[in-house]
Structure formats: structure tokens, C-alpha cells
Amino acid sequence: MLSRVLIHLKSVLAGFFGFVLLLNCSNQPMEQQKTMLTRYINPMIGTFGHGHTFPGAAVPFGMVQLSPDTHNEGWDWCSGYHYSDNSIMGFSHTHLSGTGRGELLDVLMMPTTGPVQFEPGTRENPDGGYRSRFSHQSEIAQAGYYSVALDDYQIKAELTATKRAGFHRYSFGSDEKANLIIDMAHSFKTDSILNGSIQIINDSLIVGSHRSKGWGEGNEKYYAEHQVFFAARLSLPIKGASFFADGRVIEKVKEIQGKHVKTNLIFDVSVNKQLLIKVGISAVDIQGALENVDAEIQDWNFDQVVQAADHDWNEILKTFQVSDTNQANKETFYTAVYHSCLAPFTASDGDGRYMGFDHQPKQSSGFVMLTGLSLWDTFRAANPLYTIVTPENVTNMINSMLVQYEQYGLLPVWPLCNSETNCMIGYHSIPVIVDAYLKGIGGFDPEKAFAAMKKSAMQDDFDIQYLKEYNYIPRDLAPTISVARTLEYAFDDWCIAQMALKMGKSEDYDYFTRRGKAFENLFDTSIGFMRGKDAKGQFRIDFDPYNAVNATSDFIEGNSWQYTWFVPHDIHALVKGMGGKAAFVNKLDTLFSASSELGVDTPMDVSGLIGQYAHGNEPSHHVAYLFNYGDAPWKTQERVHQIVTTLYSNKSDGLCGNEDMGQMSAWYVFSACGFYPVNPADGRYVFGTPQFAEITINLPNKRAFTIKAKNLTDQNIYIQKVLLNGRKYNRGYITHQQLLEGGLLEFQMGAGPGAVFTME
DSSP, X not given: OHHHHHHHHHHHHHHHHHTHHHHTSSOOOOGXXXXXXXXXXXXXXXXXXXXXXXXXXEOXXXXXXXXXXXXXXXXXXXXXXXXXXXXXXXXXXXXXXSOSSOOOOOSEEXXXXXXXXXXXXXXXXXGGSSOEEOOGGGOEEETTEEEEEETTTTEEEEEEEOSSEEEEEEEESSSSOEEEEEETTOSOTTSEEEEEEEEEEETTEEEEEEEEEXXXXXXXXXXXXXXXXXXXXXXXXXXXXXXXETTEEEESOSEEEESSEEEXXXXXXXXXXXXXXXXXXXXSOHHHHHHHHHHHOOSSOHHHHHHHHHHHHHHHHTTEEEEOSOHHHHHHHHHHHHHHTSOSEEOSOTTSEEEOTTSSEEEOSSSOOEEXXXXXXXXXXXXXXXXXXXXXXXXXXXXXXXXXXXXXXXXXXXXXXXEEOOOSSSOTHHHHHHHHHHTTOOSSOHHHHHHHHHHHHTOSSTTHHHHHHHSSOOTTTSOSSHHHHHHHHHHHHHHHHHHHHHHTOHHHHHHHHHHHTGGGGGXXXXXXXXXXXXXXXXXXXSOOTTOOSSTTOOOSSSOHHHHTTOOTTOHHHHHHHTTXXXXXXXXXXXXXXXXXXXXXXXXXXXXXXXXXXXXXXXXXXXXGGGGXXXXXXXXXXXXXXXXXXXXXXXXXXXXSSOOTTTHHHHHHHHHHHTEEOSSTTTTEEEEOOOSSSEXXXXXXXXXXXXXXXXXXXXXXXXXXXXXXXXXXXXBSEEEHHHHHTOEEEEEEEESSOOOOOBOO
């Protein structure tokens, strides 16, 4: 302990000047190494407040997301990192971006000097373990690169990544004996660790594994476990090692197994003050991890891997070419694209093997297995965004869904690794599949997909048995979330009907069209709210539209104010049920102007409030666009502009709620372009108000679609006139097909309400 305190005091006294040599003792990624658009990425956005993002190194949809962990339990540490902290536990290889529950944080590595410590210490007392203090001023977070100065040890840590491997570069500021902690018991504290192993193969190769019961639920056939294997190649020879297993320090061995296993490796850095580590991971076996790292990082050129990661991100970002002088808005926009494309992440090794839902190795047939599908969130905007940015990944995603259907019996709800979490409600694989099918994205078997959709929609779990009988879910038979489930099932069932229509399945079309109208049974038009109803057809008496969670609620992560609007497939029915367009608009106005007070039991997810509109949670995401359907598009333009400019920024607190694996950012990407997929499966993008003077979408078919906003200023947020390819355009939306054809969409902007559109 005394040695640790003296080291800290020395670094404090040295201050900035003592770190000059350290910060320059290794090659830093130079500005010219960053290609074009990646200079606008700021991975720190969302790391403060409740954004739950992480700042570390990753490539698009990568298996490895190598990032610092400041804590591994609690709401605000779901990603392992929170900007409010000032000490780091180490760097782990798997993370979740912006979820409302923590998981992963597998295979933590931490360089240290001085006495060996096997416990990490705490945020309140970093000196109690191997943690190190750090300053945000020393952090650099870029596309595919992260670095920080570990103040207590005078070590500069640098991270980069490929799809299935992480690359560490640690530069030591003294000749003191160097340590490397590998902690296989670090994963998020809600995990139940089952076992782990670490083995030294030779003086430059160490391997291991970790198995835990985490977030996944499993079913009667398959248990839920998460397993990860690693293989780490070291640039310096191991000079000594000690192990820690289940509370005991073990010396003079090269392999350990146990429930909580760790090791400390010792290196001589007196001559070469840099230690480089290449780490491959796999869900299948150690051989897969070794082959992944050897295939993807073939030499020791760290900066070359940084450049390759930067290039991969630029290939994604160049889908959008923004012409605007506002640097902050560009950073917010391009980081939103970046955050949208961190997930879902790769689950198959380079040779195509992956771990199946039956916990047996499988071989993919011509597609990349993906996992981490936060579908309750992402079906709304992130998945439609992928159909524009990366349709090949949409194909991978759907084939991954069908693999789960084959092995597990149902389509995914929220799959993580090779387990189903059944997190949240609905069967929102369905709109993702239907949207892709109707947009002409192929590469999957539509008949199998349709059979899988019907299987999920016709099961008898999750209250679907009541839906089939009553065409709504009675609140007395299903005492919780009956309204929310009915509404979300209704949309998913409407999606099935649309695919049935396209495929000529008339009976299925008729049946699921009827189920798509289930929301009508819970729409109390006398008060203009969705309201719980019992099996006898009686509406709930003790109804309060402000109640989100307690005995008088039928909703999840929201209340009736927020959920009433979730009928994206039949907004005209909402308009009619509320008494016509004027009454509909008035109700929307009231939503945005109502008291923002929430009940004490309301989940923290319900955030970013404007009245009762909650932008920090997904059920509200389409609502600002609904004024268009009441012939008041200028009100949509006002509210979208308000949300874009007040609830997003390029700062660490630049997200008003959980990022949710890309959805929060995808909303911004679409809205900044000037439109949004209100119904994420009908191929329409409904107009809002553009954020940039000009933006060009470079499409996968090599065409380009340009959006220009003439006379756009902070005051000129209202659309006066729309031209499509030089001709006056009266609709309040464009279609996906129009987008794919390329061309020019022009918004003429002004300082007051302007054009009214048709939504037919």
C-alpha cells in the first residue's frame, strides 16, 4: 500500500511536465492518419449522464470492442465506463453500447508496476487494488483507437481493434518491473461466474476461457450460458508469473482453473519500454481465438491496425457527405452514424464457426453470424438505417435470426451471444425481416422466414394465447403490460400480413390483418387514450395516463401518454378515434405541453422529457412526426428541431437516454437528413426538418441522393416548398424506392409555417 501511495504522490508532483516523455515515447496516431470523415467521430458522446456508451476501440459490427472499465456494476456502468469516474480498473474486450442492463466485459487486462495486486480496489479507494487514477485530459478517443495515461503507474495505454482481435500497446515511464494482470473474474457483476481457466503456453503466448450465467434466460430445451475464449500473443517474454484462483495465490504453475481466476505476468521493460499484446477472442474454442488473432493481426505494427480501423469506419461514414459549416453538428451526426454501427456485433470466427444456441459449435453457410440484437429498440430506426448503409449486414442479421429459429425454436427477441434474453416485449424480428423483404433485400429464404414469423406469432407464451382468443390481451388475465404488449403485437402482426400479401398467402393476410387491428379494442375514444380492458370488455376504472409502473399500469417503460401513439401502421385510425385532425393535433400539443412529472416508480429509462414526450426511451421516437398526419407539418418541424438541438450534442452528455445499441443515434441520423421511418416496415420516410444545408447519401447501388435545405438557418426551420428532381412535390414523405433511384430533394426553408403535405 505504501509503495502504491508513493507512486501516486510522485506522479501528482511530477504533474504535466513529468509526463511529457511518457506521452511521446510511442508513436501516436497522427492527424494525417485519420482519413476524411472519421475526424468527426467523438466516442465520448454518451459516456456521461445515462447514455451508457463506451469510449474504446472497435470496428463496425466487431466482435471485439476493447474499452476501459471504470466500474462493473450499477445502472450507469452498463457499458463498464462512466465519465464521472477518475480511475480505471483495466481494459476488457467485449462491451454493450448504451443498454439498460450490463453484461459482458470479458477478459480484462491491466498493466501495472510495483507490488502485485489481484483485487481491483474501488472507485472510492483506487489504492486498494490494481486500479489507476487517470485524467480525462490524457484520454484520446477516436474511431478504432483509444489511449489514456495511467497516472499511478506512469504507463501510457493504447488500444485498437480488428473485427475479432484487440491490440494493446503499453508504454512504461520507468524501468520498474512491469506487470500485466489478466482478470477472468471481472465480467459485469450481475453475471454468475461458473468457471474460468488460464494457461501459459510459452513465454509469449497465454490462453484462457471464461464461462458465466449472465443475462440470457434459455428455455426448457437450452440453458443460457456465455463463454468466451482468448489467446494473447506478447511482444516481450514472460519473466515470471503468479496465479490467483478462488481466493488463493498460486505460484510455480503454468495453468489454473477455478470459479474466479486471474494471473499476473511479469516483464522486463528496462531495455524495451513497450509491451504489445495481440488478443483474439472466440465463443467456440481457444483454437478459434488463436486463428482469429493470427489472421487479423499478422505482425506487430500497431499504427497500421489503427489506420485499418480508421479506414473501415470511413467506409461506413462516407455513405453520408455533409456540406455544412457547423463543426459541432457534424461531430454529433457522424458519431451518431458510428454509434449506430457498433451493433449488432459479430459472433462467428473468421472460419465461419460460431457457438449455437444448443451450446454446440456450428458452421455458418455463407453469412456472418451476428448477435446483440436489441430489437425492441432498434426495429424503429436503426434497422431501417442499415437497409441504406449496409444491406449486406441486414442479410447477415436475418440469416442469424433464422439460425436462432432453427436451433431455439423461435425468432429472436433480444439475443446476446448464444442465449436468448427475452428482454422487453413483442416479436420485433418480424418488422426487420418484412422491411428487408419488401425493400428487395435478399440472401435469405423468405419461406423459412415466413414460417418462423408465424411460429413466433402463434405460440402460447408471453400472453399471445390471450391475443389469439380475444384479439387483445385482457388486463385481468395478464396483470402487467397488457396494453403495451397488445399494441406492439398488433404492429408486428400487421407486418406479417404485408409479407403474406406480397407472397400471395391470402388466408394469412386476412388473419394477421385482423390481429393488426387489435389496438382498436384498447382505444378508449371517449378519452383519447389506450387503456387496459378486462376479459369481459370493461375498461380499467382506476386509469391514470401518467402512471408508468405500478399496480395501476398496463405498460412497460412508459405510460399511456407515450404508448397511445404506437399505432405506426394505422395512424389514420388514431386520427379518426381522437375526433379528427384538429383534435388529433390538439392531443399531440397537449402531450408536449403536459406536466413532465412522473411517478416515483417510473423507470430511469423514461428520460429526455418534453411534457410527457420521452425521447430518452423508444416508444416516443416516432411521435414528433405525427403532426404531419393532422395537416400541421410545421408543428412536426418545430418539435423535431427542438429535439435535435436540445437533446443531442457533441459533448459527453450528448444523449438524453440510453443509446440502446444504435437506436438513439439512428433517430438523429434520419432526422438530421430531414425525414424518419414512422412506420419502420412500410418503406416511407416522413418529412421533419433538415439539420444541414446539404447532405448526400451515397447508396449501395452506386447512386446518390442529395438533400438540400435552401435558406436554412437557426430560425428558418420551416419547410415552405419541396422539390423532387426539380419538380414540386406535395407528399409529406419519400419512399425507399425513390431514395434508391437517386436524385435531388430540395427543401425551401423559411421563418414561419409553410407547406402542407398529403400523407396518402
